[in-house]
Amino acid sequence: MKRLKYILMTLCFSAAGLLQAQESMKSLMDERRENREANYAKWGPTSEHDGMGFIVRAGYVIGGTSPLPLPAEIRKINEFSPKGGFSLGIDGYKYFNMRWGLSAGLRFFMQGMHTGANVKNYGMSIVMGEDIVSGNFTGTDITETRMSGFTIPVMATYRVGARWTFNLGPYFSYWIYRDFDGHVFDGYLREGSPVGQKITISADNPAFYDFSDDMRSCSWGMEFCADFRVREHLNVFGLLDWGLSDVFKDDFQTVTFPMYPIYATLGVAYYY
Amino acid sequence: MRKIFFGLSLAAILGLVSCIQDEPLNAECDIEQAVVVTDDAEAWLLNASEAVQDVPSADTTIVFYLREEFMDENYEGWDRLKDVAINFRLTPGATITPENGSAHDFTQGGVYYHVTSEDGAWQRNYHVMFIPVQPLTVTYDFENFRWESLERYCEWFEYSDQGNEINMWATANPGFAISKSSATPEEFPTIPWENESISGHSVKLETRDTGLFGVMMNMRIAAGNLFIGTFDVANALQDAMAATRFGLPFNKKPLRFEGYYKFKPGEKFQNRTGVIQEGWVDDPDLYAVLYENTDENGQSFTLQGDNVLTHPNIVALARVTDRVHDFDNWTHFDIPFEYYKEIDEERLKTYGYNLSVVFTSSIEGGAFCGAVGSTLLVDEVKVTCEDEDE
Structure with a gap:
């Protein structure tokens, strides 16, 4: 008991x-x-005080325009340098709860790159008016492209922590200015096919091309942006615009694979 | 923190660079060079340098010329052609059948070789032949022409005394075909011309605009030309002066160069950069040149665009110098060869000289200066030689 x-x-x-x-x-x-x-x-904002505001972003753009994946014909990238410029924009955001929100913005940007590559048996055709030279080029190619325009991103916003915010969503771009040109040299073209006439293109007398007029003016893709709050009202951010549309028009045959603009922006933002 | 972002972005870009895939196997399947295995080339081949031939990329026929004695079908030397080995230099990775370096009988019209590319996707067939040297003919009426294989433009040839075709004439038409793929056959710089001729066809040479590709390559015009020799298309864009290879082996002493022509200059003379030169009037050029076809080391030598009128190997020249601008009437010319050196009879006998006959519608066309529209018609040309049976 x-x-x-x-x-x-x-x-x-x-x-x-x-x-x-x-x-x-x-x-x-x-x-x-x-x-x-x-x-x-x-x-930053929480749902308690409305969760709305603006972010003014200023940054520098680096990146390139590239086929994805790189075709086997591209043997070596000899040189690459971003030829970007600044980016300036404003985003408006709205939080629906403490973590989730939506943002949309308008940004002006300058993008560009300079690249040199060795190619092997690279199917290409150059169209000039009604004349066309096509075949397989082995040698060196140097390309330079520049674009500037406006981007409208529409993104879901997620606060990972008090100081970190990730944004992800589609963007749409309009290029006001665009050019894409370059030259091939130090190699040869087999006209028509690998058994065609060999045409030597030397470094002394390169063949120039300019496909600027064949570029689209609109493009779209996905944007990912990470913001880190350094101090009140001040962020540093990094964002990546991953293009999902070819920079060239659909009827453009010269470059036989699609080229996508992939550009990152690094900068500071003021938010309120 | 910015460093981290910068690092990440850089990593993304380097990521793209590092996705370089495995190197594709070679797709080309060329015989680049053919070398006859022999210790005494001079005893049976046309000359010592004949045993080694660099094969132009467009050619699938490789011809080794034999000494003049082989023109006799019963010549005892033919026996050695029953067992000849040739070494070929191929595109890396390519394979050849019959086996490289194997001995074959070349007395039955030659041997066919089959080359397959490293990736197995491409093949080419080559015909390798040994034939007696074909002496150049000396009267030209420009009636023998045919379409090139893709039927874009015409090629001229002559018949030898034995009735064989001799492909002795070359033009820059193959180069024009590259730059102006849209050109119709009538738009080529060098075309057969029936409307005006002394008899049958004449040949019409007209300086043409090469279009946007010409601008791209800084070769804005293509003068009409026709010459004895070969045109090396592979070099046409790299070094145009080296692409026109003037002259073929010849065994007679030329004395006079005669024929008929009509010429009218194009309206606007332009320089290489396309700038119109006010007050400049275009001229044609017509000449025949004889030169020593080996250099001081005994290697074969060919005149090309930049030295065809100036090289010390030149032995004799006959050039039309008064250049009449009259497109209504045919102008007759009859120019004696001016000799700068004595003819070496031994050298002559063994085809140690090359002869070229050259016509062009723009005298500076080789440097891409001239007037678009300059037109030269040529017909009934003859090179009179010493000891020739009239």
């Missing part, structure tokens, strides 16, 4: 202890949530 009493008492105490532990855990979590909310509120 005495034993039973002990057991009951032990059970009661342990239940009380459990309850007490739960209580303290809950208060700790509440405290943390409050801390987090306070932290979120400190670093």
Whole structure:
């Protein structure tokens, strides 16, 4: 009988202890949530005060226009240098809760690159008016492209933490200015096919091309942007515009594979 | 933090660079060079340098010329042609059947070789022949022409005394075909011309605009030309002066160069960069040149665009110098060869000289200067030689 009493008492105490532990855990979590909310509120908007605002972004653009994946005919990239420029824009955002929101913006950008590559048996044709030279080129190619225009991104916004925000969504671009030109040299063209007439194209007398007029004026793709709050109202950000549309028009045959613009912007943003 | 972003973006770009795929196997299947295995080339081949031939990329026929004695079908030397080995230099990775360097009987019209590319996707058939030297003919009426294989433009040839076709005439038409793929056969710089001739056809040479490709290559015009020699299309864009290879082996002493022509200059003379030169009037050029076809080391030598009138190997020249601009009437010319050196009879006998006869509608066409529309008609040309049976 005495034993039973002990057991009951032990059970009661342990239940009380459990309850007490739960209580303290809950208060700790509440405290943390409050801390987090306070932290979120400190670093940016929350649903409590409407969750709307603007971000003004200024950055520098680097990247390139490239076929994806690189065709086997491209043997070696000898040189690459971004020929970007600045990017300036404004995003408006709206949070629906503490973490999730939506943003849309308008940005002016300058993009570009300079690249040199060795190619082997690279199917190409150059169209000049009604004349066409086509065949397989082995040698060196140097390409330079520049574009400037406006981009409208529409992105879902997710706050990973108080200071980190990730944005992901589609973008649409309009190029006001665009050019794409270059030259081939130090190699030869087999006219028509690999068994055709060999035409030597030397470094002394390269063949120039200019496909600027064959570029689209509109493009689209996916944008990913990561913001980090350095201090109140000030972010640093990195964003990547991954083009999903060929930079050339559909009826453009000269470059036999699609070329996609893939450009990153690094910069600072002011938000309020 | 910015460094991290910069690093990430750079990694993305380098990522693209590092996706370079495995090198594709070679798709080409050329015989680049053919070398006859022999210790005494001079005893049976036309000359010492004949045993080694660089094969132009467009050619699938390789001809080794034999000494004049082989013109006699019963000449005992033919026996050695029953067992001749040739070494071929192929595109790397390409394979050849019959086996490279194997000995074959070349007395039965030659041997066919089959070359397959490293990737197995492309093949070419080559016909290798040994034939007696074909002496150049000396009267030209420009009636023998045919379509090239793709029927874009015409090629001229002559018949030897034995009735064989001799492909002695070359034009820059193959180069024009590259730059103006849209050109119709009548729009080529050098075409057969029936409307005006002394008899049958004459040949019409007209300086043409090479279009946007010409601008791209800084070769804005193509003068009409016709010459004894070969045109090396592979070099046409790289070094145009080296692409016109003037002259073929000849064994007579030329004395006079005669024939008929009509010429009218195009309206606007332009320089290489396309700038119109006010007051400049275009001229044609017609000449015949004889020169030593080996250099001081005994290697074969060929005159080309930039030295055809100036090289010290030149032995004799006959050039039309008064250049009449009259397109209504035929102008007759009859010019004696002016000799700068004595003819070496031994050299002459062994085809140690080359003869070229050259016509062009723009005198500076080789340097891509001239007037688009300059037109030269030529007909009934003859090179009179010493000891020739009239």
